[in-house]
Amino acid sequence: MIRLQSFGAQRSSVSHTALIIISLVAAIGVGILALSQPVPVMVIVGVILACLVLATIHPIAVLIPLLILGPMRVLISTEAAFQLPLDIGQIALVVFFASWAIQRIIRLNVTSLRLADLWTPLSGALLLFIVATGLSAFAATSLTAWALEWTKWVLVFVLFTVVVNLFSTISWEWLVFALVLSGLANALVGIYEFFGGSGALVLLINDRFFRAFGTFGQPNPFGGFMGLLIPLSIMSAVGYAIRWRKSLPEGKSLNLFLAIFYALSSVILLIAIGMSWSRGAWLGLGAALLIMGFLIPRRLRIGALFFVVIAGVGLIVWFSGLVPQSIVQRLQTSTEEFFAFEDVRGVDITPENFAVAERLAHWQAAINMITAHPFLGVGFGNYAAAYPSYQLINWNEPLGHAHNYYLNIFAEVGIIGLLVYGKVWGTIFHRTWQAACHPDILSRLVIIGLLGAWVYLSVHSFFDNLYVNNIFFHLAVMFSIVVLVLKEAKASVRI
Numbered sequence: 001m002i003r004l005q006s007f008g009a010q011r012s013s014v015s016h017t018a019l020i021i022i023s024l025v026a027a028i029g030v031g032i033l034a035l036s037q038p039v040p041v042m043v044i045v046g047v048i049l050a051c052l053v054l055a056t057i058h059p060i061a062v063l064i065p066l067l068i069l070g071p072m073r074v075l076i077s078t079e080a081a082f083q084l085p086l087d088i089g090q091i092a093l094v095v096f097f098a099s100w101a102i103q104r105i106i107r108l109n110v111t112s113l114r115l116a117d118l119w120t121p122l123s124g125a126l127l128l129f130i131v132a133t134g135l136s137a138f139a140a141t142s143l144t145a146w147a148l149e150w151t152k153w154v155l156v157f158v159l160f161t162v163v164v165n166l167f168s169t170i171s172w173e174w175l176v177f178a179l180v181l182s183g184l185a186n187a188l189v190g191i192y193e194f195f196g197g198s199g200a201l202v203l204l205i206n207d208r209f210f211r212a213f214g215t216f217g218q219p220n221p222f223g224g225f226m227g228l229l230i231p232l233s234i235m236s237a238v239g240y241a242i243r244w245r246k247s248l249p250e251g252k253s254l255n256l257f258l259a260i261f262y263a264l265s266s267v268i269l270l271i272a273i274g275m276s277w278s279r280g281a282w283l284g285l286g287a288a289l290l291i292m293g294f295l296i297p298r299r300l301r302i303g304a305l306f307f308v309v310i311a312g313v314g315l316i317v318w319f320s321g322l323v324p325q326s327i328v329q330r331l332q333t334s335t336e337e338f339f340a341f342e343d344v345r346g347v348d349i350t351p352e353n354f355a356v357a358e359r360l361a362h363w364q365a366a367i368n369m370i371t372a373h374p375f376l377g378v379g380f381g382n383y384a385a386a387y388p389s390y391q392l393i394n395w396n397e398p399l400g401h402a403h404n405y406y407l408n409i410f411a412e413v414g415i416i417g418l419l420v421y422g423k424v425w426g427t428i429f430h431r432t433w434q435a436a437c438h439p440d441i442l443s444r445l446v447i448i449g450l451l452g453a454w455v456y457l458s459v460h461s462f463f464d465n466l467y468v469n470n471i472f473f474h475l476a477v478m479f480s481i482v483v484l485v486l487k488e489a490k491a492s493v494r495i
Contacts, residue, residue, distance in 0.1 A: 059166050060174045062099040066092040067182035067477065070470035071225060075215035089470035093155065100162045118161050120483045125427040126157045132420040133380045136413045140379025141386045149381025149412075152467065156476045163480040172484040175477050176236055176446060177258075182474065183229035184265045187272035190214040190222055194275040205277055212275035216469050223281030224457075224466040226273035228474065231288050231452030233269055237262035239442035280463030286314070287459045288452035295436070295448045349394065359403045359463075361395040366402035369411035377414035386411075405461035428479065429454055435486040443485050450478060 070089035077087075130153055140146040167175060189197075190212030203211035203219065214222040237259055244255035273281050294307040349357055368390035369378050378386035387398035402408040410418045432454065436447045460466060467475075 059096075059099055059103055059170070060178060062092075062096045063163070063175070063477070064178045064181060066096050067178050067474060068185050070473045071182070071186055072215045073470055074217040078217065087470075089473065093159065093473070096159075097162060100166050103166060118165055120161070120164055121431050121486065122427060122479055122483060123157070123161065125424045126153070126160070129417075129420050129424045130154055130157060132417045133413050136376050136378075136380045136382075136417060139373055139376040139414075141382045142379065145381040145385050146379045152472055156472045156479075159473060159476040160479045163477055164483050167480065167484060168487075172481050173442075175481050175484075176232060179474055179477060180229055180233045180236065180262060180265050180269075183226060183233070183269055186214040186216075186222070187226060187268050190226075190272045190275055191268070209275070211277040212272055214272070219276045220278045220280060220464045221466060221468050221471070223273050223276030223278030224284075224460050224464060225469075225471055225474075226269050226276065227281045227285050227288070227456045227460060228453050228466070228471070228478075230266060230269045230273065230285060231292060231456060232446065232449040232478070233262050233266040235292065235445040235449030235452070236442075237266055239445035242441050242445075278464075280460045283463075284456040284458075284460035288456040291455045292448055292452040295451060296445070358395065358399075361392045362399060362402045363404055363407055364392055365390045365395070366404070366407040366411040370407075370414075373411075373414060375414045375416060377410070377412045377417060380412050380417070383408055383412055401465040403464055405465045405467075408465055425454070425458070428482070431486055432482050435482055435489050438485055438489040440488075443488065446481065447485055450482060453478065 066089075069092045073087050073089050130150070133150055133153065137143065137146050137150070163175070193214070194209050194212045196210060198210050198213070200210055203213070205211060211219040212222060213219045214225065216222040216225065240255050240259035240262060244252055244259050247255050273285060290307060290310055293310040294303040297303045297306060365387060366383070369383070369386060372378075372390070383402055384398040384400050388396075391398070402411060406418070409421055413421075429451070432447060432451050436444055436451070438444045438447065457466060
């Protein structure tokens with residue numbers, strides 16, 4: 001028996017080594033042929049070949065570039081010296097799927113792949129949403145716009161499924177590292193822009209600084225990207241710090257390094273979200289921090305005390321005048337905007353009320369769509385296409401979405417799609433809460449960080465649409481962490 005296992009391990013090792021050598025030779029050959037092609041083709045071929053070779057070694061070598069490059073779609077399409085034939089995120093995604101196939105070949109278990117290996121506790125809810133939004137195609141103003149938005153969620157499902165399958169035998173901690181690293185890379189770009197790197201006068205703050213927008217082209221989705229990852233980064237820093245304090249000498253160095261990395265990343269991400277000057281991002285982050293403070297202790301009484309303390313400190317800082325007046329005014333306008341909903345058709349537009357009036361006008365346009373198409377909506381992703389038929393006077397620019405995702409999705413896919421969207425997030429919250437029972441402190445804190453991210457997304461969605469610029473790649477990976485930790489939690493309970 002021992003000999004058979006040894007022979008099998010040796011055979012697998014030889015097959016793996018042979019595959020790497022063959023991949024390298026093939027990459028060199030294709031690379032030489034690509035030298036005669038135009039520069040964009042050479043760049044794409046070079047990146048794909050490099051990633052595929054790395055995929056034979058470890059899948060994280062492809063996932064990290066995917067998560068970093070995905071949000072650079074807008075930056076590359078607007079600033080690159082040459083245009084790529086495909087979105088950089090799409091190219092990276094195809095390469096990642098190819099890496100998954102390579103890993104299946106390396107493990108010699110391609111034919112053993114079963115539906116049970118791919119089905120997860122979140123699969124049903126995601127598939128139901130894909131079906132529900134698919135129905136809106138019958139009412140779509142633009143089938144092209146519908147197909148683009150619907151395909152986005154199909155890719156969320158596929159990427160989520162592949163990541164869960166690929167990392168079922170690899171530590172999910174790599175996924176957390178990849179997510180935070182991608183946010184860190186974008187945050188550094190945003191900080192550079194804040195100090196004049198962008199020079200965009202329309203984003204000028206206090207006649208001195210510029211609103212950070214990273215590689216997103218706009219500050220609000222950039223702030224949303226930071227807000228999604230900050231809770232995960234903070235909880236990872238705390239988790240690794242605790243693990244470092246409790247770990248044996250041989251594990252202390254790595255845990256200390258990771259604790260420092262996540263702590264520094266959290267500080268940089270917090271600075272970046274502040275520099276985005278996004279009110280929705282600030283409010284969402286505040287809600288996320290309150291919820292995380294409540295959930296960190298295992299006892300609800302202590303959690304309630306944490307909640308009160310955090311809220312109390314926040315109120316003291318707010319009313320003591322320690323918060324800069326510019327930030328106070330910025331947040332006050334957001335609450336006035338949200339609670340002062342009125343018919344803006346008769347409002348006298350001024351520079352002071354323009355931003356509020358514009359957002360309210362788009363909310364009203366969404367309500368007009370809902371009234372006209374309450375069941376199937378105007379078509380998934382069709383808010384901009386349908387907008388001219390439902391717009392208010394003086395507001396001709398559709399802006400792409402309603403600046404309130406709940407109204408936006410209600411208008412696009414009707415009450416059916418809205419209810420299923422609620423079902424999806426209800427399932428995600430429920431499964432994430434179940435995973436929080438994990439006995440390992442790091443696993444539990446990471447899950448609390450994900451709960452904070454879901455709360456953040458829920459709040460920020462009242463003011464914006466964050467499913468843009470390939471952020472859905474990151475959401476799919478975050479969903480997969482929930483499933484992987486949940487599997488570990490259930491296994492530990494059985495043991």
